[in-house]
Amino acid sequence: MSWYLSLPPAQAHVPCGAATHVVRWEAGRLALTAHPDADAEVVLAALGGIQPRCVAISQTWARHAADLDVLTLGPRSPADQIAATWQEAQARRASWFGLFTTERLPPGIPGIARAGGGRRPFLAPQSAAAELSRRAQARIELMELLALGPAFQFRLAGTVAAGWPADGGRRPELTAALSGRFALAAHAWLGIDPDAVHVTALDEAEPTLQMHGAGPGRRLRASLPVSWLASVWACGLAVIGGHLVVGVEQPGWPRARVRALPAPGATPSPVDVVATGEGAGGLPRWEIAGDTRR
């Protein structure tokens, strides 16, 4: 089962040369509609030609398809809006990946602080500069990917999460990614303080949820498979009609079958859901099939 089957196609507009081209995501892959032979353009670029930005974006996407930093920078919920633009990413590139900056950059651009607040050239030791610039360049590439917009942000996050098992040696990053996103889903589900949600990342074990205490002091302990990030959260399925979705039995769009529970003590049961349009974050707006409350 492919996690992305619960997502409809999405597209973004990318400034490419003198034109603006459409980059399309569908079924887990990027398609460059204006560059039908992208591989040939890659070869031409390697021989000294100019690489179209669409092609560069496609390559960048592939480079970061398993990059857990995507989950660190990317959205936590559909309401989590990220202000990343092409202009900012270009400004960062123009400043040698931010390591040398002599002019104050627009707000929201990552850089390196200096005591006193002003931004001045940061002179890294020469032997460290290459490593620092490599890391800075990776962050700029992520900025460019995030500039594709919310729909692509969720789809890239799903791609990354789907590639990592919990025991893949990156459990701290995956636990943080899972906690940060599930806590907000639990808040949307129960109104619980997200800081009171404790999440344990599992492999493909059965999810468990336990509520402790009551009132403002209540705590929710959840054990979830890492695959929840891709198959549920990245598809906008986390909370539907007052149900918390803990798994997907049959992915699909616009109809899917999920396993959900209406309350913390309940047993997850199959629920058919249907996409009724586009919601926040470029994700489908899901409803329980046959639910006439809305």
Added chain:
Amino acid sequence: MRLLAEAALRARRSGADSGTGAAAAERVSRAADILIGAGVVEELLAAEILVMLGTALRIRGVEWRPEPRGVRRLAASALPRQPAPQPAAPAPWRVIPARAAGSEPAPHAPGSRVMAIIVTADRMIAPAMLRFPEQPPAPGGASNPPAVNPPAAPSFADLTATDDVGTGYMVSFIDSQWAGGTWNGTLMLRPAPPGHARVLTINSPNGLILRAPLTTAPQPGPIRCEVTDATDSPGERMLTRRAESLITAFATGGRRASPGSSLAKAAGALSKAPGAITEAEVRRTLEAAGALSPLSPVPGQLAALGEWVATAGAPGSPHAALPARWAAVLAHYARRRPPTAGTPAPSGEMGAIGAVLPMLDGVRLVIAGVRTSSQGTVMHVAARGLRTLPWAPATVPGDTAPPAPHDTGLSWWIRDEWGAWHVGALQSWHAANHDTTLRLFLLPPLPPGAPGTRGTLTIEVTGTWHRLTADVPVHW
């Protein structure tokens, strides 16, 4: 740290202004300092998490960046590193222990002596005491009248260092202290000597200053040495080091922490590291990271120590719950006046050790020796693999308290032959290529040994994970 970073991003969403997110991010930064201090998070990882958090906040409209110290950590961590020494690998130095006093190669240089010569790949490091010959009277002139003031320090630029095979060495001097015509400190001589060189000679225009052998005598080494697991958790180790720093501040700062006194300020500096970290936050962070048990007695002991320091000397001062070693050191300084600062240090007595210790938590150590004077006892150590020490003293802007002592991540306790324990407090350090020379105050000071005698010290060094105990011979 990552979970705290997630909380900081959520605080940005729920906060009324961007300051809420920035304040939450500062909490992550403080947690990084605490966990790095406890040795449970590597600096590079902490720096990367903070940099990514800053980026995540800024693309959400919150202007927050890691403080410069975090960026320096990142830069320092990005530098090509010396491969971590392997426990089974031989020590990266050749140590030439000092001969017994008076048995140096002839002709002798009266009064001058090295503790040990530590030969690294590119230099020699030698804690030493050098006695400079007096300037001869001018030809035909009367002898100089007795000096009213101490003579001025001779010019180091006039010194020459050579060996018996003709190698010339560039000499530099660190940790210098003068008393009359005697210099105490550490010599750095570059390059490393050739393998067949036998004698090092340092001359001044007025005559011979030092002759020291360059041949390796049978290594005295520790008489007994063992490395065991540390019995306390990384959080307890960190709090114990803070307690030792407070004991040091008490021992060197005065008898009582009256308001406004230097000791009170030192205690304040210890209770709030940069960013005003409270003890409660330290405990919470360490407990959340699993580095400190909620049932640990050490936080209570640290609190009791703070109370003790604040009331020491007053009738009925609380003594409860303090480990015996702490109490013994505190009692020593509670009944004695601290040494007067600013007086010239007499030459004192030098005890040569020259012992290479086994690796401890990735750190290689050589104990060069000890020197006692009326100003106290200093132990000279060379280390490789030590954690990154701050580039500048950690101070809080606007805070007049003295900076918190540098934390090497190691606790030092030395037991003398009479069974008394002395805490080792970092006085100064000097980085030279991959090696760091350390000067540790031993508090209370050791009783000096008589020249020519031999004694034994028990040195206990505790890192985050392991403890090293060694009995080492001292040649006075």
